[in-house]
Amino acid sequence: MSAHDGLPGDWQLVVGLEVHVELATATKLFSASPNRFGDEPNTNIDPVTLGLPGALPVLNEQAVELAMRIGLALNCTVQPCTFHRKNYFYPDMPKAYQISQYDQPLNVDGYLKLPGGTHVGIERAHMEEDAGKSTHVGGSGGRVHGATSSLIDLNRAGVPLVEIVSRPDIRSAEEARLYVNELRAILVAIGASDAKMEEGSMRVDANVSVHKPGTPFGTRCEIKNVNSVRSVGRAIEYEARRQIDLLENGDSVRQETRHWDEGDGRTHTLRVKEDADDYRYFLEPDLVPLAPSAEWIQRVHASMPPLPAQRREHLSVATGQAADSEAVVSVVERGQDHYVLAVGHLGGDPGRALVYVKEAFAEEGAEPRVPAIDIAALTSLEVDGKVTATQAKAILSEILANGGGDAAAIAAAKGFEAIDTSALEAVVDQAIADQPDAWTKFCGGDGKAMGAIVGAVMKATQGKADGKIVTALLNQKKG
Amino acid sequence: MTTAFDIAAAVRAGTTTATELLAQHLATIAERDPDIHAFNHVMVEQAQAQAAAVDATAALGDDPGPLAGVTVALKDNMCTRGVPTTCSSKILEGWRPPYDATVVDKLRAAGAVAIGKTNLDEFAMGSSTENSAFGPTRNPHDLSRVPGGSSGGSAAAVAAGFSHVSLGSDTGGSIRQPAALCGVVGVKPTYGYVSRYGLVAFASSLDQIGPFTSNVADAALVLDVIGGHDPHDSTSIPQQHPSLVDVLGQGVEGLRVGRITDLPPGADPDVEERLEAAFEALAAAGATIVPVQVPAFTFGLSAYYLIAPAEASSNLARYDGVRYGLRVEAADTNAMYGVTRAAGFGDEVKRRIMLGTYALSAGYYDAYYGKALKVRRLIHDDFERAYHQADVLLTPTSPSVAFPFGAKGDNPFAMYLCDTYTIPTNLAGHPGMSVPYGTGAHGLPVGVQVLAGTLQEPTMFRVAAALERSLA
C-alpha cells in the first residue's frame, strides 16, 4: 500500500473522514425559513435562525427522513436519539450553541463499500444545524488575518446537516478519493443532498496520521478546508509526507487542526487542540427525543431508490463491463444507467450503448434528450455490421445535434455502407504495399506501427472500413 | 364589577367599552405607578388601538372573545412585536422584538387588551424584583417592602389595580411567591400546559407562563385562553385541556388533601397559622386531610440551583452584542463579547451564569449537573408517590410575608431560601398555585400553595376555589 501511495519506507497512512452534508430540504432543521443557497444575505431568517430571545426549535420531519436515508444507505443501525447543545461563542452561531447529536446519534455502526470492494466503517451519521457565514472585510483575500471587521450572513444558519464520521479505515489518498466520490454518488442517488463540494453543501475534513505496521496509530491532525475531491487526495498526501518528515527527523506530530491551502498545496496550523474546547454539552431542553418506529424506518427503507453500487452491478451484468470500470462508474454517476438499460430493452446493444453514452453524453443529464429508441437503432446497425464504429460515431453526433434521429436514414443520407471483407482485403494489401517500413515494424512486434496502415485504409475507404475488421485482417496477415 | 368574567360579559353585552376600562386603568397607572414601578413600559397607543378594535367588534354584534376588554399586564420577558422587551436587563434595553409570543397572540385573539410590560428580576433571576436593572418594584400593600419576584411587577400590577389580570413566568416560584406577597392568585401550570414560544428563556426545562388574578375564577378563565398545544413549542403538550372554569363549583368533598409531614422547616409562625386555617377550612368543606411524605423535597433547592443556572448559562449566551441588544465596542469580536456581557448583565445574572457554566464544564458535569438531574428524578418520583395518597398537597407558598428592601443583604443564598416551597414543583413539572389566605405579620398578605400532579389543574382549581369561598 505504501508503494502505491509513494510513502517512503514502510510508513502507512491512516485516514478517517468527517463529511458534512447539507440536506436537500425546503426549510431549515428547526424552523420554517427556506434552506436555499445563493439568496441575498439575511433574507432566509426567522426568530429561530436569528437566535432571538424566546424562539424555540421544532424538528423538521423531512430532515429526519433524509438523515434516515443516509443511515440506511450506509448500512447503519437507525436508533432512538437525542439532541444536545454544543456551547461555543462565534458570531455566525446565533444562539452561541449548536444543536447537534452527541452520545445518542440517529445512525450508528455502518459501512460504505468502495467500488473496488473495500469496506470503510461508518462510526455514526448524526444530525446537526449549520452555522452562518462570516466574510472578513479589510484584510487580504477575505482571510481573517488583517481584517478590520467581519460581516455575518445567517441564511445558512440552521440549515440541516448530517455529519458522516468514518472509522479510520482508509489507507491511501486514492481510497479517500474513492470514498468521497462514492459517498457523494450515494447522497445524490437517495436525494439526501446535492452534495456539491464547490458550493459547500458537502464538506470534508480529514483526520490523518501515519504509523508503521504493528505499531499504534500515530498522533492525528485534522485537515479542514478541503473543497474538492481532488484536494482530498492532495491534502492527505501532503499531510502524510509532512508527518513522516517530522517523525523521521526525530520530531513529533502535534495534535492540531490544519487548514489546506489550495494555492500553495500545503496544510497550515489553524489551531492547536486545547483544554479551551469545553463545549459543555447537555441535552437540549427545548427538544424532545426522536425515536423512529420500526414501521417508519421500514417505510423510509422501502422508499429508497437503488444505490449506486447496486446500479453499477446491474449495469455491469447488462453490458458485460466490469462494475468498477470507468464507463460503468461514470455512467452510473451521471444517472444515465437507466438509459443504457432502456436501449437494451428496446432491442439495442447495451454494451455499445454504454460506450456511446459514456463518451458522448457527458453534457446530458440523467434524462438525455435523445430517445433511447434512436440509440437502440444505431447500436443495431453497428452490431449487424451495417456501419462501422467510425460511421456510427458520426451518426451519433448528428443524432445528438438534432436531439434524435433515425440512424438508418442518416446512414443512407451520408452514403454509409460497410465495405465487405473481400473488397476490404484488397485495400489492406495495397496499404501494406504502400508502407513497407510500417509493415516490417508491425510484424516485428511494434503494435503502434499498425496505426499508419489502418489510417491509410481508412483514408482509401473514406472511413467506411470497419476498424475492427481491418485490425483482424492485419493480424491474420502477420501470421 | 371586579372580575375579568364580569368585565368581559359587560363588554360583550355592550354595557361598557374596552376603551373606557382601559382609560380607567391608564389613569390609575399614571397616578400610582410612579410609586410602585410595576411597569417597565406602558403600551398606551397599542392598548388604545386594541381596545378600539374590541369595541368595534362588539359594536358590530360580533363576539370579541372570552377576555373582551380585559386588561392584561405582561411580564417584560414575553416578546411583544414592536414593543420594548427588556427582561429588566441593560443587555436588552430598547430591544423591540419582530414577533409576538404565542400567549400574546392568544390573549389578543380572546379580546384582551395588553396594557404594558412589567418589571422583573433581571432575566427572572430573583425573588424580590430588586435585581431589575431599572429599579425595584414596590409592594402595593407596603411601599417599603418587596413585591416578591421574579414576576414582582405583574403581581403588583394586579394588586394595585393597574390591570385586571397579568401574566408572569415561574421557573422556581416566580409567579407563586410574588402572588403570595402581593395578596393575589398566581398559577404555575403543568410544564407544557402553556406555550413558551416567545417567553425569553431562563431555564427551559423549568419555565412556565401563568396568570396573576384577583380571584380564582379569573385565573381559570385566563388559563383556558392561554393554555393548549402550540406547534412552535416542542415541549408543549399536544392535547386540549379541559376547561378549568367549568370545575370551579364542584367543591372538595371526598378529595384527599395531603399534609407533607417532612416539609423543610423555615416558615414563619404567621404563615404556618394561615396554612393550618386552610387545612381546617378544606376539612370543613368535606375534604380529608392525609399525611404524606416527600423525602426529596428538601433537596429541591440544591438540584434547582445547579440545573437552572446550567440551562441559563446556555440560554443567555446569545446576548453577545452581534444581532440585537447592547454592544460595547472592542478591538476584536472575542473582546467585544467579554466587555459587552460584563456591562450588560447584573450581579445575580453573572453569578448564575458562572455557576451554571461551572456545573456543565468538563470535569464537573457529573459532580454537579449530572447529579442534580438524578435528584430531580427523586423529587419527581417522591411527588408521584405522594399523589397516590393525596389528590393535592397544601404547603406555604413563601416562608414569610413580604420583606423590606435589602432584607436579604448580600448573601445570595438567603434570597434563594424564599423559594424553598415552590422550587420542587418546577423540578417535578407539576402544577402549583398560590391562593391568598388572609394576612399575617404587619397585616400583610399570606398565600397558601396548592400543588397537584401532572395535568391535575382541575382538581387544584377546585381546591383553590374552595379556599377562596371559605374566606368569603
Added chain:
Amino acid sequence: MSDRISAAVVAKVARLARLDVTADEIERMTVQLDGMLEHFADIDALDLSAVVPMTQPYPLVNVLRPDVVEPCLDRDEVLAAAPAAEDGRFRVPPIVGMDL
C-alpha cells in the same frame, strides 16, 4: 471557606462564559460560589447510583413539523435592531484568535 472552587477555576469559567471580570470580582465570586456549592453539597450524601437522570418534565417523543416554508422576517427590521450592520449583514469587529 472550603476549597470547592479556586480563583483560577473561576477565572477560567469566566473566560468560557465570555464575562470580563476584574481581580476583585474573581475574588468575590470565588467566595460566593464556594459558599453556594457548600450549601448544595447536601445532595452528595444521596445514593444516586440507580437513579436515571430526569431531563424532561413531561415525556414527549417525535415532535416534528412539516417541511413547509413560512414567511421570513423582514431583513431591514431585523438589521435595524442590530448594533452594527453593513451590506445587508451584521457587522462585528475582526474575528481573531477564535478560528473554528
